[in-house]
Amino acid sequence: MKPLKPVLMANRDLRTRPQQIDPMDNQADRRGLIRLMLKMPVLRGRLQIVCATKPNVFSLCGAYEEASAMLDRLRKDGAKASPDVVAEYEELCTELENDIIRMCQ
Helix, strand or coil: CCCCCCCCCCCCHHHHCCCCCCHHHCHHHHHHHHHHHHHCHHHHHHHHHHHHHCHHHHHHHHHHHHHHHHHHHHHHHHHHCCHHHHHHHHHHHHHHHHHHHHHHC
């Protein structure tokens, strides 16, 4: 019986070179960026530039999207949602907006 030869991967370069990760690849981050651009039209261009150059700001857009989406769901639930929880998400969204605005300046 012959000894087995190791199987080479077709994309061998993937094992030796780190892959480039597109910072604009996360859907939640994109939705958050779009939501912020709609809410703050004066900052649209600046938001796009900052998000393209600073991945941490783009990640904050994703956090903003998740918090905003949850706030929307809580508001739709009406009486079922706790007013304290709604207030907490409103505060979180405001803080994220302020942080992102500060990073755009």
